[in-house]
Each structure stands twice: as structure tokens, then as C-alpha cells.
Amino acid sequence: MIDTYRLRSPLAHLGLDARARAEADISGTGVIISERPQAGLINIRGDVSDARFVTAIEKSIKLSPPTVPNTVVGKPSTTRLMWLAPDEWMVITRPSGAERALKALQKNLKIADLHSSVTDTTEARTCIRVSGPRAREVISKGCSIDLHPSAFGPGQCAQTVVSRVGVMLAQTANSKTHQPTYELYPLRSFATYLWNWLEDASAEYGVKVE
Amino acid sequence: MTQTHRLTDGGRIDRDRPIDFFFNGRRYSGYEGDTLASALLANGVMLVGRSFKYHRPRGITSAGTEEQNALVQLERGARTISNMLATRVPLYEGLDAASVNCWPSHNFDFMAVNSLFHRILPAGFYYKTFMWPVSAWKYYEHIIRRAAGLGRSPMEPDADTYDKMNAHADLVVVGGGPAGLTAARSAAIHGARVILVDEQTELGGQLLNERFDINGHPATDWVADIEAELMAMPNVTILKHTTAFGYYDHGFIGFLQNRSNNVAFGEDGRSRQRMWRVRAKNVLLATGSLERPLIYSDNDRPGCMLAGAVRAYVNRYGVTPGNRHVIFTNNDDAYRSALDVKAAGGDVACIVDLRTKPKGELVTQAIEAGIDVIEGSVITAVIGGKRVRAVEIMKLNEDGTGVTGTVQTITCDIVGSSGGWNPVVHLHSHSGGKNVWRDEDGVFVPGDTLQSEQVCGAAAGSFSLQAALNEGDFAGIDFASKLGLPTKKPGAVPKTSSDVAEEPWKLLWYIPTTKPAGQRGKHFIDQQNDVTVTDVQLAAREGYRSVEHAKRYTTLGMATDQGKTGNIPGHAILSAALGQTIPETGTTTFRPPYSPVTMGAIAGRYVGDFFDPVRRTPMHDCHEKAGCLWEDVGQWRRPWYYPADGESMQDTVNRECLAVRNHVGMLDATTLGKIDIQGPDAAEFLNRIYTNAWLKLAPGKCRYGLMLGEDGMIMDDGVTSCLGENHYLMTTTSGGAPRVMAWLEEWLQTEWPDLKVYLTSVTEQFATLQLAGPNARALLSEFTKDIDLDNDAFPFMSWKSGTVADIPARIYRISFTGELSYEINVPASAGLSLWTDIMIAGEKFGIEPFGTETMHVLRAEKGFIIVGQETDGTTAPGDLGMDWIVSKKKPDFIGKRSMSRPDMLRDDRKQLVGLLTSDPSEVLPEGGQIVAETQPKPPMTMIGHVTSSYYSAALEHSIALALVKGGRARMGDTVYVPIDGKTVSCEVVEPIFYDKEGNRIND
Amino acid sequence: MFLIPCPWCGEREESEFSYGHEAHIVRPEDPEKLSDAEWANYLFMRTNPKGPHLERWVHTAGCRRWFNVARNTHTNEILAVYLMGEKPPKNLAKEPVKGAKS
Structure with missing residues (x-):
């Protein structure tokens, strides 16, 4: 384990923690954004028609790779498995679960002795969470896919472009408000640009940092 | 006032x-x-x-x-x-x-x-x-x-902001008039996601200008009711004051929304205008129609307007445009203008109708209202310069080619003319739809469409209100059923009693006067561009037979209004001059935008800091704090050089270069592309992609590779390391990373699906800190306990994993500077703290951070190429003297066959050489053209160009790399680079200037 | 700005994709056996029809998979989308079909 003092999230330089404390009262705010860094992001590739591959993954993270494009399985509170391509998935874990999942996947896929790959990309991206009653409008300013509830809902994901930045986009349900919460996973180098764009696009609705 | x-x-x-x-x-x-x-x-x-x-x-x-x-x-x-x-x-x-x-x-x-x-x-x-x-x-x-x-x-700079919004709809209805409103309603009550857009600030379209009734009440009341009904539906979006300006492929429509009533200013911190990018499954065009004027002599005098505009001002704005109004028409509809002026208490001098014996219902109403109707007559002259003062009226002869009888002069200050109405077919035309000429009333109506689109109401040439209501209602239901939505009872179609029987229009495109065209006053077709009837006739006489050519020659319809009123009369007059029919002449293709769009709205927020994404490395803040200047490399922002206070660029680069050559420097190399390659066929794959041999690279070893296109030209280069059995890490150039990744995937997915190889981009997983210089080993040894840095244990072109400052790291001993060099890869989040610690610890070793400029100088001293600088897509390995990396043994690799194409074997190909200027302080400009002999003035035969050029502090001499025709045969020759009035002479030398034996790299 | 139905991700805007080149141009098995003219033909010669055209696209911003698209270059209508290794719909196959490698 790396000493935590050494770790610096892609958006750490924006002082978001201090802003979140100052903007704690989010009532009446149109858009709420936050950085959720250091979730485990493990890229796996393999042949989903090979039962050994599926079994090895199930054994490692208790989830089967979804075969329906643009869907996610699992719970945000623990581990999720996101479809990226017909032979590619992303395991998303809580920060504390990343190392265990990575080791389990590497071990079980090695035992299965089949052509597959497991690559840790935890550091390559950060997660920007966008919620609040105007979240969908804000993202739609920069994203051409249809985010209407009839077309995009909890459990769905997409790799697409938000304001010129490639992202993995996922929607989670907010059980209290029934309003969508979006997770944007940009590559870390793009995170500042995307964050600044989001804040700018949200300004007319009122925006606070969580 | x-x-x-x-x-x-x-x-x-x-x-x-x-x-x-x-x-x-x-x-x-x-x-x-x-x-x-x-x-x-x-x-x-x-x-x-x-x-x-x-x-x-x-x-x-x-x-x-x-x-x-x-x-x-x-x-x-x-x-x-x-x-x-x-x-x-x-x-x-x-x-x-x-x-x-x-x-x-x-x-x-x-x-x-x-x-x-x-x-x-x-x-x-x-x-x-x-x-x-x-x-x-x-x-x-x-x-x-x-x-x-x-x-x-x-x-x-524009003080306002503009933004964009993406939207999707089952049905986009363009036009909030009677047809659009009924269509939106009937589609929406079936559950369709509807966006209704109208360019006016209020819904209602032409109804706002008329005194019509619907369902027994004023039509505007019906508009208010239906608007309220639509507003209450969650599946309906209404955008007013918003122009659908373009209708593109696959249901893509552009809207320009004015977000504040105050069109010059944004309000409430919102953007002034918003560009909507709308994707519609279906489109209904209910864009209505635009009136066309009659083309009479001096029809541009202030006071001459469209007949429909006269009643629009009366009915909608409570304004009588003049004190005394004349209506000039070829149809019944314009009588409404006279009736409405009269009803509002205004003065109507007369209606001039070029038809003989008009007897429609509106004509009767006008006569009953006491309005003087002068039939079979035309306006032959307009008196007045800055304002209409009177018109002259004469009888039209039987065939409409001239006028007869006595002149009647009528005092007036407004002439409202109407030549009928043109369906607004622009958007239909944008979408690829064809327009069809309808001879009976001389209009283009929408024909076949390429997209899921319908046109209804006046836009489809159905000019009565009831027709618009019926067609809109029907179209809405039709779209709903096409979308597979459950059928519902939509309720009765609204009814109007305002429609009356109207007689046909009489088409007379050019209104004759007492003299031939151009000899008495001017007949304007396009007022904004000042195009007259005689201009169009002249174009025809001069041989412009195509409407597209005549349009450009005369500028007809090329003004900001794009010929909304003038095009059809213009084409008709051109056709007459050419002696052919209007369909034979054809109409010009309407192209977006329908009306002007501000440049600001097209740019949206992508101005200033948002112009293009800026990619930051994990160490960005350190560089900023150190006061570096930045260089944009692709979208990456990389430190260019780190000047001290008041230090010039050259002094800075000299200092940084000498630090690396004599002590140690550190470069942020995070931006280099990194691709993780796994699978049993990984080595075979590399063997096919790179020019050199890859089957025997052992774990722990690194190798430089050159990647060619199938045409044999250099595409990218980089070092690939064997991480373990069937596991490699490829590095690419910073700018080339996405292109290389797509290129590799294409081969795997299309030509070689049998190869078992998986690729994953890991560029951003790691922060890469490059230590270079004779003190690099001593400095690095302070940070690692578990990696043996000894030259024998850890030689050049190998890598090791372990910890650096207790951070898990991979260290690659590779070099782009020609010095002892380590590239330390750590998890990206730890990059900044490690950089900081190394800078502090490095002080005693004379460490300096260095930027891309110093890196470029150092590699040029060593003659290392940069893809994209020494290469330009026409440069092959042999041209750079890099045959050593092209395998002669491998039966095939990408680009191999092209090596033996005749063009590749020419001995006058441009080859990489070094240049030393006779004056050591003279730095050649990159891109400078090279000539073999000087002439007093151009033209001189160009034999090559300078690709890289710097001042080398280590050599105390300027150095340059260049591509020169047959360059390797010119070693020792003198060549010349003419720049700004002088000619610099240079000696051609080997393209390596420093440590030719390569001892330093292996130390 | 047209829509391309990615065989995996569904309809997305054109800007998410990159155009590769004409489809069904198969790399010769043994390039060394080809004459210069034959090799040049493989390298450079492409059709340029007004009408149906078989082309290769990649969903760059999405799943990064390459696939084939039959597109009418005049109207931009997407006539068919099919996977690598699959043959074009019969009515669209150009004559002679150079054939996709399966």
C-alpha cells in the first residue's frame, strides 16, 4: 500500500473538500457535483462464450460479465461490472476493494488457463458524480446520447463523449429523490477540463460541491 | 414623439x-x-x-x-x-x-x-x-x-455567452401555427415525445396576424388553450423564439434559441442564445408560407410592402402602417388586408386587382365595406422618393404584356402587394427532399422526402385554415401510429368558419409599365442585393441558362434573406427570358441556415479556456509552481522550459541541457502512450507490426521498434518492454497514442482475428518521471532499496520492478537523451509527491527539471528522430539511415512489400543528414529550404529542408537535422539555406553530433 | 452529422466514429509474390461511387470495435451494418466482391 499522504486525486488541486464543507447546504441547488476518486477500475478482456472465463470472474467478484451492451451489473455500494465491448468489461470496486479484486481476478483467470487479460486501470480515471434535479440537463449540454428516462436509466452505461471528453457514463438511482445520479469516468488528464466545463454549464441552475 | x-x-x-x-x-x-x-x-x-x-x-x-x-x-x-x-x-x-x-x-x-x-x-x-x-x-x-x-x-470580444443543448424527440414539429399545434397535440396525447419549435415569441403562426376564428372563438384564444394543454404534458417541450435553421441527415435539426426577450443581452446569468442539436425520429414541417410581392416599377420605395404585412401590423400590433393604403393583388387573400385596415378604422384608398372581374367572397365583402376595387389593372409607377406619395394605375392589356388606357393617380403612402404565397420548403429541401412545381398557382410544393418527414398546412401548399388544422391533426396521429403508440381518441378536429371560397391567383411575374423594363423606374426582385428584372434578363441574354449560374452572376437570392420573397419571381422572370418553363429552369437548392446564425452560437462555450480540452499530467502543479512555460503537444500541456526570473529561452535551455549532460535532469514523460499487450500471440503480433525482430525478447528486456504504414512510411516509434510471459508494454509517441491504438486494434480485429492478443491502454495509469544524466543512478539509489541499479545488474534497455520511495514502481532504463537514464513509472496519484521528493533530494546532485525543448535539443545532439518532425508521411526507414532496424529475415511485416517499390529505391530520395553552419552561433530556421548552389535570386532548385535545428550548449555550436536529396552522398559538401535576404552556408555531416560512440548511455 | 448504428452500442452520432477506408480489401497472403502494380492496386486503388458504398468504421469513442457499413454516399442512408468477417448483404455486394476474410 502506498502511504495515503502521497496520493493525490486528479482534481485535488481544486480544493473540493473545502468547498464541500462550505457548501454543505444543498437545498434548492439545481446541480450537485463531486469527485469520487480512487474507485478500483480493473479492465478485463476475454471470450464470454467460454464458460471457464465466466466462472473465473464469478469466482473472483461474484458477478457475471453482462452480455447486453451498455449495461452494468452489481451494486454501486460494493462491486459492479460494466460492459465496455463484446470482449471487454470494467470492474468497478470501492477504493478498499480494488486490490483484493485484482488479485482474485489475476489468480482465477490464470488458473483457468485461457486467453484473457486483466489490467489495473484504477489510476487512469477518476469519477465525477453529478446529481440534483437539473443533472440530466447539464450533461445533455455536452452529450449527444439520449438520457431521457425512457432511453437511459439505472443499470445502464455508455462510453461516449461529454463536452469533447471521452467518458464512461453510468447512471445510478437515487432511492430518496428518484432523480438520476450520473457517474462520469474521464481519463484523469481530462478531469480538470471536464469538471470546469460541468461547473460552468451548471451555473445557471445553481451548483454546489458535495 | x-x-x-x-x-x-x-x-x-x-x-x-x-x-x-x-x-x-x-x-x-x-x-x-x-x-x-x-x-x-x-x-x-x-x-x-x-x-x-x-x-x-x-x-x-x-x-x-x-x-x-x-x-x-x-x-x-x-x-x-x-x-x-x-x-x-x-x-x-x-x-x-x-x-x-x-x-x-x-x-x-x-x-x-x-x-x-x-x-x-x-x-x-x-x-x-x-x-x-x-x-x-x-x-x-x-x-x-x-x-x-x-x-x-x-x-x-463578445460580452455574451452562448451554449448548446442536445435533445431527442419522437417528433419535432417545426412551426407553431394551426397545423403545427394540432399535429403536436395529437401526437403528444398518444404519448409521443414532442418538441414544438417556433421562431416567433408567441405560438400561433399566421393566426397572430389574422382575424380568424376557431371553434367559434377568436383563433388566438384557441392557440392559448392548446398551448396550456401542451404545457401541461410532461412529454412536450415548447421552444418559442427559436428558429429551426437547418435540417440535416438522419433527423438531425439545428435550433437557434433566443433565451431572453432582450435579444442583444443574456439575462439571469444565462446564455444569450442556445444552439440546440436535436435528433428527431420524425419531423413535421408546419413552416407555413411567405407572401411574395408583385414586381412593379419602383416597388422598393419606402411604403411598398407585402399585403399580408399590412394586416399583420394592424391586427397583431395595433398599428396602421400608413395614412392611406393601396392593396395591389393577383389573389383574393390580399383583400383581407384591406378589410382589416378598414375594420380598424384605417383608410383604404383602393384595391388594385390585376384580374378581370374578380368575384370571390372576399371581393364581395370589400365592395360591401365600401372599398374601391379597380380590377384588371396594375400599378405602373410609384411617385415619391423617401416615401410613397402616390401610385399611377393603368389597365392591363389582355395578354398581360403591357398597359393601356388612361393613367389614374391615387394618393397613398402604403402599397401592400401580394403575388400569392410560397410554401416555406427550405427545411424540406435541407433534408434532401425534392420540391415540385405546381403550375396552377405557381408554387414549389414539397415532393419526395429522404427522411421520416411530413409537411403539412401552408408549407405543403394547403393555404386554407381548415386544411391546415385537418392535416396537422392527421399527421400527428399518423406519426403516433408509426411510432407504435397505442391509439387514443384524439377528440374532434378544430373547426373554423373563417375560410371562404377564393378564386385562383393570376400569375403575372413582371408587372408592365408604360415603357420596356428598365426604362421607367426599376423593378426590384431582390431588394437587399438590388437585383432588378433587367439584371436577370441581361444574365439570360449573356448565356446564363442554369439558375445556379444566373443566381451567382446576378446575386439574386444571395443576400441575408436568401431570396425568401424574391426567388420565385426571379426564377419565373429568368425562365421567361430563356423561353422555357419554370420547372425546366429549376429552383436553386436551399441550404442551411434558414436564417442567419450568430458565430457565437456555433462556437457555444468552446471559446477561451474551453476551446479544446487540456490534458494535465499528475505533476502539472509542480511544473506550474516552478514557473514553466507550456507547450501543447496534441491536447497535452507539457512543460516547455523552466526559466528563472528574467532568463531568456535560449539561456534556460542551455542551462537545462548542461544540467542533464553534466549532472542530472528530470522530465515529465507521462504523456508517452502506453499500451498493455497480453496474449499467447503477443510476440507474433509485435513481429508483424514492427520492422525488427520480436520473437526472442526476454522478460525484463526492452527494445526500440519502428512502425510503418502499409506504404512503407514511418508511422510511429517507441520502446516496447517484455513484462513477462506473453505480456508486453508498448510505448508510443505522445501525440500518436490514440492513432496507434486504433491501428493495432484494426489489424487484430479485421485481418488477424486468429491472433490471441488483447490490448489495453494504460497511458494514464502511470506517472512517468524520467531521470537523465550522469548523477541519475546516485540520485535514484536514495529512493530504492529493492532494485539493484548496478550497471551489470540493470543494464541499458532493461527494466525492473520494485519500490521507489515505498511506491510500487517499474523502472525502465531507456534513454532519449543519450545519457544514463531511468524512466520511473508509478501509480499516477503518487506522481506529484514523488516528483517533489526527488527534486528536493536531487539538489545536491545539481538536478534541474527540464522541458520538451531541452529534450528536443538533447535527442537532436544524438541524432534521434522524432516522428512527425524528421518524418512527414513520405519518409521511409532507409531515408533516415535506419535500415539497421528493418529485418531482412522476416518474411513479412506491415510495410515490408513497399520497401521494394521502385520509388523507394531511387537514389535521390531525401535522406537524413546533419548540418553544421559555418557560423556556429547561426541557428537555422526549422523548415528552411536547402539549395545546392546559390543563385542571385529565386528560383533556386530546392534539394531539401531543415527538420530540426537548435543551439547545442554542450557543443557550443548550432546543430541541425535535415532531409536532403541524396544526402548521404553529400557528406562534407557545402549547402545553403537562404533566409530573409541572406544565405547561410552549412556543411553536410553525419546526423549525430554528441557522444558518437554511445558510451554515456551504457555507463 | 449522421447516425451510425454501432452493431454493439446502438445508434450514435457520426462524431463518435472514425472512418477507416473501403471495406473488403483484404491484405494479400504473400505480398512478396505480388508485382509492383498489383501491390500498388492493393495500397492505393479505391472505388468512389455515388450510391451504395461498403466501408469500414470504428466506434472510437465507444466500444472501439471495427465493423462494416453499407452507406449510400449520395443520401447518407445507412443500408446495412455488419460485423467483421461477415459478407455484405447480397443486393449490395459489389462486383466482383473481393471477399471478406472469415
Whole structure:
């Protein structure tokens, strides 16, 4: 384990923690954004028609790779498995679960002795969470896919472009408000640009940092 | 100034909310609900500008988007917007507008003298006069620009913001008139996601201008009801004051939304305008129709307007445009204008109808209302310059080619003319749809469509209100069923009693006068571009038979209004001159935008800091704190060099270079592309992609590779390391990373799906800190306990994993500087803290951070190439003297076959050489052209160009790399680089300048 | 700005994709056996029809998979989308079909 003092999230330089404390009262705010860094992001590739591959993954993270494009399985509170391509998935874990999942996947896929790959990309991206009653409008300013509830809902994901930045986009349900919460996973180098764009696009609705 | 032309009641204006505004510096007053045009007319202001070419006085001609003359410069300074239509600018408090295109003032125009020389300003005048001699254009240009300008662009950056919104719909309804409203409603009650868009500030379309009834009540009440009903539906979005300006492929429509009533300013921190990018499954075009004028002599005098505009001002704005109105028509509909003026208490002098014995219901109503109807007659002259004072009327002869009888002079100040109505088929045309000529009333109606689109109401040539209501309602249901939505009872179709039987229009495109065209007054077809009937006839005589050519030659329909009113009469007159039918002549293709779109809206927020994404490395803050200057490499922002206070770039780079050569330097190399390659066929894959041999690279070892395109030209290069069995890490150039990744995937997915290889981009997983210089080992050893840095244990071109400052790391011993060098890869989040620690610990070793410029100098001293600098897509390995890396043994690799193409074997190909200037301090410009012998002046035969050029502090001499024809045979020769009046002589040398034996790299 | 139905991700805007080149141009098995003219033909010669055209696209911003698109170059209508290794719909196959490698 790396000493935590050494770790610096892609958006750490924006002082978001201090802003979140100052903007704690989010009532009446149109858009709420936050950085959720250091979730485990493990890229796996393999042949989903090979039962050994599926079994090895199930054994490692208790989830089967979804075969329906643009869907996610699992719970945000623990581990999720996101479809990226017909032979590619992303395991998303809580920060504390990343190392265990990575080791389990590497071990079980090695035992299965089949052509597959497991690559840790935890550091390559950060997660920007966008919620609040105007979240969908804000993202739609920069994203051409249809985010209407009839077309995009909890459990769905997409790799697409938000304001010129490639992202993995996922929607989670907010059980209290029934309003969508979006997770944007940009590559870390793009995170500042995307964050600044989001804040700018949200300004007319009122925006606070969580 | 009082509102002399304002009616005491009526109209959709709010008389309790007066608004003060300025036009050409004078203060006027209007009401909430006015447009600038209606408020000007209310104040008796008709003269609003000067025409483009002749600078004739011009007045308001319409009440909408088809306006040709009433272009204004809105506001001043940074917020000024040119060429806004007064008919489309809602009045707001303090509005400040001025006429465009008049100098020094709209009332006294200096350039009106052009009018006197109209005989030398015919069609094609500019082409004929100013295009020869070509060199003289620069003398003419500024005079013409001054005379022919249309508004001014602001000199300051735009003070407002613009943004974009993406939206999706089952059905987009363009046009909020009767057809659009019924369609939106009937589709929406079935559950379709509907977006209804209208360019006006209110829904209702033409109903706002009329005194029609629907379901027994005023039509505008019905509009209000249906708007309320639609607003209550969650599946309906209504966008008012929003123009659907373009209809593109696959249901893609562009909207330009004015987000504040105050069109020159944003409000409430919102953008001033919003560009909507809408993707529609289905589109309904209910865009209505635009009236076309009759083309009579001097039909551009202020006071000449469209008949429909006359009643729009009366009914919608409570303004009588003039004191005495004449209506000139070929149809029944224009009688409504006379009836409405009369009903509002205005004065109608007469209706001039070019038809003989008109007897429609509206004609009867007009006669019953006491309006004088002069049938079978036309206007032959308009009296008055800055304002219509009277018209002359004569009988039309039987075949419509001339006039007969006595002249009747009628005093009036408004002529409202109507030549019928043109369906607005622009968007249909944008989408790839064809338009079909309908001979009976002389209109183009929408024909076949390429997309899931329908047109209904007046836009489809159905000019009655009931037809619009019926067609809209039906279309909405039709779309709903096409979407597979469950059928519901939509309720009864609204009914109107306003439709009456109307007689056919009589088509007469050119209204004759007492003399042939051009000899008595001017018949304007396109008022904004000053195109007259004689211009079009001249074009025909000069052989312009294609409408597309005639249009460009005469500039007909090429003004900001894009010929909304003038195109059809223009084409008809061209056809007549060519002696062919209108369908034979054809119509021009309408292209987006339907009406002008501000550049700001196209850019949206992608200006300034948002112009393009900036990619930051994990160590960005360190570099910023160290005061570096930045270089953009692709989207990456990389440190360029780190000047001390007041230090010049050259001094800085010299210092950084010497630090690396003599002590140690550190470079942020995070941006290099990194691709993780796994699978049993990984080595075979690399063997096919790279030019050299890859089957025997052992774990722990690194190898340089060159990647070619199939054409044998260099595409990318980098070091690939064997991480373990069937596991490799490829590095690519910073800018080339995405392209290389796509290239590799293409081969795997398309040609070689049998190869078991998986690729994953890991560029951003790691922060890469490059330590270079003789002290690198000593410095690094302070940070690692578990990696043996000894030269034998950890030689050049190998890598090891372990920890650096207790951070898991991979260290690659590779070098782009020619020095002992380690590339430390750590998890990206830890990069910044490690960089900081190494900089502190490195002080005693003389560490300096260095940027891309120093890196470039150091590698050039070693003759290492940069793909994209020494190569340009026509450079092969042999050209760079890199045959050593091209395998002769491998049977095949990408690009191999092209190596033996005849062109590759030419001995005069450009080859990489080094250049040393005779003056060691002279640094050649990159891109400088190289010649073999100097001539007194150009042309000289170019034999190559400089690809890289720097001052080398280590050598105390400038150095350059160059591509020179047959360069390797020219070693020792002198060549010349002419730059700015002098010629620099250089010696051709081997392309390596420093440590030719390569000892330092292996130390 | 047209829509391309990615065989995996569904309809997305054109800007998410990159155009590769004409489809069904198979790399020769043994390039060394080809004459210069034959190799040049493989390298450079492409059709340029007004009408149906078989082309290769990649969903760059999405799943990064390459696939084939039959597109009418005149109207931009997407006539068919099919996976690598699959043959074009019969009515669209150009004559002679160089054939996709399965």
C-alpha cells in the first residue's frame, strides 16, 4: 500500500473538500457535483462464450460479465461490472476493494488457463458524480446520447463523449429523490477540463460541491 | 414623439407597459409586445436604411423573417450585433438600434450617387469591372467594402455567452401555427415525445396576424388553450423564439434559441442564445408560407410592402402602417388586408386587382365595406422618393404584356402587394427532399422526402385554415401510429368558419409599365442585393441558362434573406427570358441556415479556456509552481522550459541541457502512450507490426521498434518492454497514442482475428518521471532499496520492478537523451509527491527539471528522430539511415512489400543528414529550404529542408537535422539555406553530433 | 452529422466514429509474390461511387470495435451494418466482391 499522504486525486488541486464543507447546504441547488476518486477500475478482456472465463470472474467478484451492451451489473455500494465491448468489461470496486479484486481476478483467470487479460486501470480515471434535479440537463449540454428516462436509466452505461471528453457514463438511482445520479469516468488528464466545463454549464441552475 | 400610427385599441401589445427605445440616435416609444419594426411604424418611421448597391432609400417591407430592408445594427460596443431584422427584434427598454448600410446617415446617403450611375452597375458588374486586372483588386477593394458594407462586426470580444443543448424527440414539429399545434397535440396525447419549435415569441403562426376564428372563438384564444394543454404534458417541450435553421441527415435539426426577450443581452446569468442539436425520429414541417410581392416599377420605395404585412401590423400590433393604403393583388387573400385596415378604422384608398372581374367572397365583402376595387389593372409607377406619395394605375392589356388606357393617380403612402404565397420548403429541401412545381398557382410544393418527414398546412401548399388544422391533426396521429403508440381518441378536429371560397391567383411575374423594363423606374426582385428584372434578363441574354449560374452572376437570392420573397419571381422572370418553363429552369437548392446564425452560437462555450480540452499530467502543479512555460503537444500541456526570473529561452535551455549532460535532469514523460499487450500471440503480433525482430525478447528486456504504414512510411516509434510471459508494454509517441491504438486494434480485429492478443491502454495509469544524466543512478539509489541499479545488474534497455520511495514502481532504463537514464513509472496519484521528493533530494546532485525543448535539443545532439518532425508521411526507414532496424529475415511485416517499390529505391530520395553552419552561433530556421548552389535570386532548385535545428550548449555550436536529396552522398559538401535576404552556408555531416560512440548511455 | 448504428452500442452520432477506408480489401497472403502494380492496386486503388458504398468504421469513442457499413454516399442512408468477417448483404455486394476474410 502506498502511504495515503502521497496520493493525490486528479482534481485535488481544486480544493473540493473545502468547498464541500462550505457548501454543505444543498437545498434548492439545481446541480450537485463531486469527485469520487480512487474507485478500483480493473479492465478485463476475454471470450464470454467460454464458460471457464465466466466462472473465473464469478469466482473472483461474484458477478457475471453482462452480455447486453451498455449495461452494468452489481451494486454501486460494493462491486459492479460494466460492459465496455463484446470482449471487454470494467470492474468497478470501492477504493478498499480494488486490490483484493485484482488479485482474485489475476489468480482465477490464470488458473483457468485461457486467453484473457486483466489490467489495473484504477489510476487512469477518476469519477465525477453529478446529481440534483437539473443533472440530466447539464450533461445533455455536452452529450449527444439520449438520457431521457425512457432511453437511459439505472443499470445502464455508455462510453461516449461529454463536452469533447471521452467518458464512461453510468447512471445510478437515487432511492430518496428518484432523480438520476450520473457517474462520469474521464481519463484523469481530462478531469480538470471536464469538471470546469460541468461547473460552468451548471451555473445557471445553481451548483454546489458535495 | 407620439405614436402617430398606433390604433387606440386592438393588437397583442400591452398598452400599460410602454417602452422607450432609440433608433438612429432618436428616442421613440413603443409597447411591450412590439417588434422594433412595429414600434417604428407606430411612430411613423418608414425609412430604415439604404439599399446595398444603389443606396436607394428603403422601408420596412414585411412583418417577419422574410424582411429584406429593415436590417439594423443592434446595440453598440462589445454587444453589437449586425444585420438584425427589425421585424424579428422584440422591443425592450432602452433598445438602441441603427440602420446598416448608410453613410453618413440614412436620410442623406452619400452613396446614393450610385443610383445615378445605375447604367454602369448592371448584373455581374463586379465580375466585369474589378476582376481585371487582378492586381488592381487591392485598389478597388477598400472603396467597394466601404460602400457595400452590411453592418459592422464588433471590435471587442463578445460580452455574451452562448451554449448548446442536445435533445431527442419522437417528433419535432417545426412551426407553431394551426397545423403545427394540432399535429403536436395529437401526437403528444398518444404519448409521443414532442418538441414544438417556433421562431416567433408567441405560438400561433399566421393566426397572430389574422382575424380568424376557431371553434367559434377568436383563433388566438384557441392557440392559448392548446398551448396550456401542451404545457401541461410532461412529454412536450415548447421552444418559442427559436428558429429551426437547418435540417440535416438522419433527423438531425439545428435550433437557434433566443433565451431572453432582450435579444442583444443574456439575462439571469444565462446564455444569450442556445444552439440546440436535436435528433428527431420524425419531423413535421408546419413552416407555413411567405407572401411574395408583385414586381412593379419602383416597388422598393419606402411604403411598398407585402399585403399580408399590412394586416399583420394592424391586427397583431395595433398599428396602421400608413395614412392611406393601396392593396395591389393577383389573389383574393390580399383583400383581407384591406378589410382589416378598414375594420380598424384605417383608410383604404383602393384595391388594385390585376384580374378581370374578380368575384370571390372576399371581393364581395370589400365592395360591401365600401372599398374601391379597380380590377384588371396594375400599378405602373410609384411617385415619391423617401416615401410613397402616390401610385399611377393603368389597365392591363389582355395578354398581360403591357398597359393601356388612361393613367389614374391615387394618393397613398402604403402599397401592400401580394403575388400569392410560397410554401416555406427550405427545411424540406435541407433534408434532401425534392420540391415540385405546381403550375396552377405557381408554387414549389414539397415532393419526395429522404427522411421520416411530413409537411403539412401552408408549407405543403394547403393555404386554407381548415386544411391546415385537418392535416396537422392527421399527421400527428399518423406519426403516433408509426411510432407504435397505442391509439387514443384524439377528440374532434378544430373547426373554423373563417375560410371562404377564393378564386385562383393570376400569375403575372413582371408587372408592365408604360415603357420596356428598365426604362421607367426599376423593378426590384431582390431588394437587399438590388437585383432588378433587367439584371436577370441581361444574365439570360449573356448565356446564363442554369439558375445556379444566373443566381451567382446576378446575386439574386444571395443576400441575408436568401431570396425568401424574391426567388420565385426571379426564377419565373429568368425562365421567361430563356423561353422555357419554370420547372425546366429549376429552383436553386436551399441550404442551411434558414436564417442567419450568430458565430457565437456555433462556437457555444468552446471559446477561451474551453476551446479544446487540456490534458494535465499528475505533476502539472509542480511544473506550474516552478514557473514553466507550456507547450501543447496534441491536447497535452507539457512543460516547455523552466526559466528563472528574467532568463531568456535560449539561456534556460542551455542551462537545462548542461544540467542533464553534466549532472542530472528530470522530465515529465507521462504523456508517452502506453499500451498493455497480453496474449499467447503477443510476440507474433509485435513481429508483424514492427520492422525488427520480436520473437526472442526476454522478460525484463526492452527494445526500440519502428512502425510503418502499409506504404512503407514511418508511422510511429517507441520502446516496447517484455513484462513477462506473453505480456508486453508498448510505448508510443505522445501525440500518436490514440492513432496507434486504433491501428493495432484494426489489424487484430479485421485481418488477424486468429491472433490471441488483447490490448489495453494504460497511458494514464502511470506517472512517468524520467531521470537523465550522469548523477541519475546516485540520485535514484536514495529512493530504492529493492532494485539493484548496478550497471551489470540493470543494464541499458532493461527494466525492473520494485519500490521507489515505498511506491510500487517499474523502472525502465531507456534513454532519449543519450545519457544514463531511468524512466520511473508509478501509480499516477503518487506522481506529484514523488516528483517533489526527488527534486528536493536531487539538489545536491545539481538536478534541474527540464522541458520538451531541452529534450528536443538533447535527442537532436544524438541524432534521434522524432516522428512527425524528421518524418512527414513520405519518409521511409532507409531515408533516415535506419535500415539497421528493418529485418531482412522476416518474411513479412506491415510495410515490408513497399520497401521494394521502385520509388523507394531511387537514389535521390531525401535522406537524413546533419548540418553544421559555418557560423556556429547561426541557428537555422526549422523548415528552411536547402539549395545546392546559390543563385542571385529565386528560383533556386530546392534539394531539401531543415527538420530540426537548435543551439547545442554542450557543443557550443548550432546543430541541425535535415532531409536532403541524396544526402548521404553529400557528406562534407557545402549547402545553403537562404533566409530573409541572406544565405547561410552549412556543411553536410553525419546526423549525430554528441557522444558518437554511445558510451554515456551504457555507463 | 449522421447516425451510425454501432452493431454493439446502438445508434450514435457520426462524431463518435472514425472512418477507416473501403471495406473488403483484404491484405494479400504473400505480398512478396505480388508485382509492383498489383501491390500498388492493393495500397492505393479505391472505388468512389455515388450510391451504395461498403466501408469500414470504428466506434472510437465507444466500444472501439471495427465493423462494416453499407452507406449510400449520395443520401447518407445507412443500408446495412455488419460485423467483421461477415459478407455484405447480397443486393449490395459489389462486383466482383473481393471477399471478406472469415
